[in-house]
Amino acid sequence: MIQLTLQEVAEATSGRLVLGDNGASASTVVRGESQTDSREVTAGNIFFARHGEETDGHLFAGKAVDLGAALLVVEREVDDRVPQIVVADATIALGALATEVVRRVREAGDLTIVGITGSNGKTTTKNLVAAMAERVGTTVASAKSFNNEVGGPLTMLRLEENTRTLVAEMGASAAGEIQRLTSMAPPQIGVVLTVGLAHAGGFGGINSTFEAKSEMVQDLPETAVAVLNRDDGYVGRMAELTRARVRWFGLHPEADVRATDIDADANGTRFTLHADGASLPVSFKVLGEHHVTNALASATVGLELGLTLSQVVEVLEGATRAARWRMEVMGGRDGITIINDAYNASPDSMSAGLKTLAQIKKPTGRTVAVLGAMSELGEYTIEEHLRIALLAVRLRISELVVVGAEARHLHISAINEGSWDGECVFFESRDDAFDYLESSLRPDDTVLVKSSNAAGLNLLGDRLGEAFA
Template sequence: MIPMTLGQIAHVTGGTVAPAADPQLVVDGPAYLDSRSPVPRGLFVAIAGARVDGHEHVQDAHAVLGSRSTARPTVIVDDPAVALGRLARHVVRTVAPRITAITGSQGKTTTKDLLAGLLPTAVATEGNRNNELGVPLTCLQLRHGDTELVVEMGARGVGHLAWLADIARPDVAAVLSIGTAHIGEFGSAALLRAAKSELIQSLAATGTAVLNADDPAVITMAELTPARIFTFGRTGDVRFDNVHDDGSGGTRFDLHHDGCSVPVHLQLPGEHQVVNACAAAALALTAGVDLATIADRLDAARPVSRHRLETVVTSDDVVVIDDCYNSNPTSTAASLKVLSRAGKGRPGRIIAVLGEMQELGSLTLEAHQEIGAVARDVGVDVLVAIGAAAPAAAAFGPAAITVNDAEAASRSAGGRPQRRHRPGQGAAQGIARAGRRTARARPRRSEGSRVTHTSGPDDREVWPDVAKGVCILLVVLWHVVTKHYQQIDWQVTVAGLSISGAWGTLGGCSCHCACRCSSPSRGCSPAAAVGRPLPVLMRTRIAKFAYLYLLWLLIHTLVMSQTPHIDTARARSTWEAGGDEPRSARPTSGTCTPWRSTSRSPASPALSPRPWC
């Protein structure tokens, strides 16, 4: 941050310096939110959250921006989050860098990381700090002499992007896509598009709007701004073609602009990254970088932000792909394709661990079912659905597992997470580790969790006894009723064997089992009536034991398949085979989100640990 005294900070933010503090104390380090990582000569922004109050953790702070006096030099304001935005706006206007802002339903963070690599001197958003706290924190990293600022901006409602654009008014603004991510927060696709278009509308006539030519909801934003329009995509001003897999996890393609073409070898997993690279190239061209330099720097680009298709190879040669942060249907489908491509040609199984995609509103059920179908179609062998992601398991098919939380998923696969994780995170390594085992492995059960794809030895020991007891009781009842009831035909099919016999009906009515009979006057079709005496065979002791066995077998079968949509035998063989069965022989036909947080209006935003979309 540019050097400022506490008195100057108080003036800019509309606050006051605490009586015990020195107004001339200089702050020239960045602002920060985490008291566990104090910044020398920085400004700690104390937020009173639902569980933790930052004002109580200021002991290592050089200076504090908070809503009340603390033990350290403090600037007292009404709302620290609003004051942080005012301070950031002042710093941006003082330094006056060229500002590039990026938004969209997906691809923001990767595009921002790629652009930061194409503009090496730029100050850029760290990770995906794109909300009402993250954007000001990025701006406060500016120092005198900085000429480029790259900011990722997100929104959870109409008005958010307009407020962020007022803090850092962009010279170049890019909208990458309009999808279904967080549509439940906006209320409708129209409101989502209106919210994203606020960034384009913030441009002056001298600015540049960079739009995705392949997305109809984006390209039509051109009519909302007087700024210059610059497009990217398969048909844009900057376009790509000849996309193909390089065989080692990367992608090759050709990049074209203004009659020039360059080959690019992108080392990021997934062909969907080509669109992000093309967007970054278009933004870099507006900054004056030539196409050849862009190609060279894209070749050298590597993943930067965590949990964005982050690939880890464990000591036992298990490949874990971590894409668990703030997922949505489009990005999840792309991630599953990357997972499938990475698993081809490797021993073991392909296992996908999916947490819930939140903030989808009325599309929640349909979106999760579609993701389950995608996982099945791309060749995933086992799908683990955590919590509310269960509809994905139903659509996936027999080799699906549903558990209550990430810890249960990891334990069911034999892993032992060492720390708490966001929903969907942490289970991947344990599941993938189990995926490489060739020995027989039974999923572990954890307290409060249930693995629905199979039943363990305890089930096989307890439930048959219960079934036998029920059957004995039924046989006793059978002795009683056969003396008073007449006979109806019946047929039971167990394990593919059809067995016919007879059973009595109450009320003296004899009819076929397809007819419900409650009384002689209300019940039976004449064509169904049989009216024969009970066969002598059914009264013999041998028949009674046979009847007992059939009842036991029937009830045991029903009990052991408590989850109707799961084929327990198939799932058990798939899970316990340890990858011995060739993948080609298996039938293929039928991220996180992370934590939730609330947010107030842009005029008074609350602490939002999760970034906006």
């Protein structure tokens, strides 16, 4: 974080400064990272004691001080060993401090903010864009999938005086959340990838999802750039909602940055990248043809940041995986390939994963889909799980292994299709599924492990990857 005094932090958060017993004064400077999880605190950090869904951060303030926290932002006084700033709401204070830090860095330097949203592909695109931005100068990008009212500000607070680019994932599970993040860090480049049924339970349907995702571009000024997916009809409509210059990406022939000659296999995807009248071949090692969309979005941003097309291709070809637990290729023993794609799942990404599995099947092996539940679909939950089961049957996936009670509809629907005889099995627990797979997988099998994060199948994928390493 940039250098701020305790008094300046108090003013930014509209809080009351309470000096501790360590001799600090209002002019004492803090510049450590901010944390909301006491387990992540290191010396010099600021700890925000939030009321979480399951616990109260104030209960862990003492632990944060023990680990070296230099300042506590609290809703009630808790520990007088270090200074405290007492605020009405610690989460709101976190956002307010992030807003002030972004403002100061923008005014003092040459900061470009890239905001990325979409129902699928945010983290993959963010990682690729960050790699592009590093070619320009010092870059701060969202860690993990830090894209909500907590993760977003924590990322923004990592800005330093010399930061050239902030690459911020901006997710939402309800209307207004993206607008809140863009008000903290107004993008000069706003990216919208897709509009799908991810988090549909919170939004209330696809049209509400469209309205929420369009918050990314609605407030962009005329000097900004809206980077939009030409292949997604809902994203395409956003061009009418923004004052910004629109830059299209996609497979559509009218896209400004597009791909042709796509050829995907177990080693990645090859395609020809076209932009601004030039074309270059790309060997993209990230598994799954659907990730070409993310590559095109990041390429568009890279070009807007000033990279040449050759530099953009270098970055794309240097990427070895989308992100941790996203189409991550593991295994290898006896020709068995484990694809761990279980960090998150929506109907669109689940469909894309199954299609990739069918596409990269080895001639002498089987395809095995290990699937868990897709979360946050609301009224669409049963319908979408049934649809995925039907797709697995139609793609002639060799075996479907369904894990967890929340995903039982997948199992029932696959059986009801009548196309299989014992090729779909169900397990309540990850451990039971692992035991079955460890004993039943055959040489040259290709295995996709896919679920929402809440189902925890990413851990099953890791175990399988280790077992067949």
